[in-house]
Amino acid sequence: MAKFLYGPIASRRFGRSLGVSPVTDSTCNFGCVYCQLGRIRYSPHERAEHADVDAILEEFDRSGLTDEDFDALSVVGDGEPLLHNRLGELLRKLKSRTRRPVTLVTNGSLFVAQAVREAAAQADIVSPSLDAYDEASFARINRPYGGLSFASYYEGLQAFTHAYEGQLWLEMMFVKGLNDDAQALKKFQKLLEGLRYDRLYLNTVVRPPIATAEAVDGKDMQRIQAALGGIPLDFLSDADYADPEQDALTALKNLIRRHPLHTFEIEGFLRRRGCEDAGPILQQLAADPRIEVVTRAGYTVYRPR
Numbered sequence: 001m002a003k004f005l006y007g008p009i010a011s012r013r014f015g016r017s018l019g020v021s022p023v024t025d026s027t028c029n030f031g032c033v034y035c036q037l038g039r040i041r042y043s044p045h046e047r048a049e050h051a052d053v054d055a056i057l058e059e060f061d062r063s064g065l066t067d068e069d070f071d072a073l074s075v076v077g078d079g080e081p082l083l084h085n086r087l088g089e090l091l092r093k094l095k096s097r098t099r100r101p102v103t104l105v106t107n108g109s110l111f112v113a114q115a116v117r118e119a120a121a122q123a124d125i126v127s128p129s130l131d132a133y134d135e136a137s138f139a140r141i142n143r144p145y146g147g148l149s150f151a152s153y154y155e156g157l158q159a160f161t162h163a164y165e166g167q168l169w170l171e172m173m174f175v176k177g178l179n180d181d182a183q184a185l186k187k188f189q190k191l192l193e194g195l196r197y198d199r200l201y202l203n204t205v206v207r208p209p210i211a212t213a214e215a216v217d218g219k220d221m222q223r224i225q226a227a228l229g230g231i232p233l234d235f236l237s238d239a240d241y242a243d244p245e246q247d248a249l250t251a252l253k254n255l256i257r258r259h260p261l262h263t264f265e266i267e268g269f270l271r272r273r274g275c276e277d278a279g280p281i282l283q284q285l286a287a288d289p290r291i292e293v294v295t296r297a298g299y300t301v302y303r304p305r
């Protein structure tokens, strides 16, 4: 079973995205109210060598995957990549192995440190988040590990976006009642004016998070887009998830460990492998003690426990 690689999975931003996870086990220095990873292992902000870089590269080399198999190599996964102290080296070495873009998806928490900005700048595309507009909303939505202020987070994000020469795709996650009212949008407008970005993606909650967080509806999203610009990501999509693993059950467990899946996504995955009856597999997934099945707002998600 792959330890650090997962997918390729269909990403509306990156196409067929092969995931690389240098910080595993849901380890993060944020505890976002909308997080889809299940229980977060709260991490302090100190960086460490979470996964062995050589072991990640060996796994990639052994996988036999080539540029034909994916559109982007995405450093993301089930933990915050900026917490890895050899991130820059990992990005550089991944880039030497592919002509596809190497992307970094991050909460942007540690950009205030120059060494972190320099490491992240090795990626071809960086996609950081901006969900909060002041100290109180930062504490309410992103819930950072102690000692990180919104002022320092934004200062770092600003410094990174202006210095970085690659593609900067900013992502904002909107949660009903927390950061979607007129006052919040006004503050976001001001914050966005201070950043440099190539694209702005607007997102909302589509998988049951650890805390109660509600999605904004289509009308709200239109209002947000009118105020901020950007591209709203669709609420749901029957994504083309894939995994090189032959056994469908093992492949799904592999994917769910890093990326929660809706029932309809699992059914679509199985259909593409010629299996029309997903029932037995869904039962086996539900019986796995490492998987949690959560139903909310009429849809069911399988995610890591």
Ligand code: SF4
Pocket (backbone or CB within 6 Å): 028, 029, 030, 031, 032, 034, 035, 036, 037, 040, 078, 079, 080, 107
């Ligand atoms: S959503 Fe991302 S940044 Fe937020 S707690 Fe989850 S893993 Fe961390």
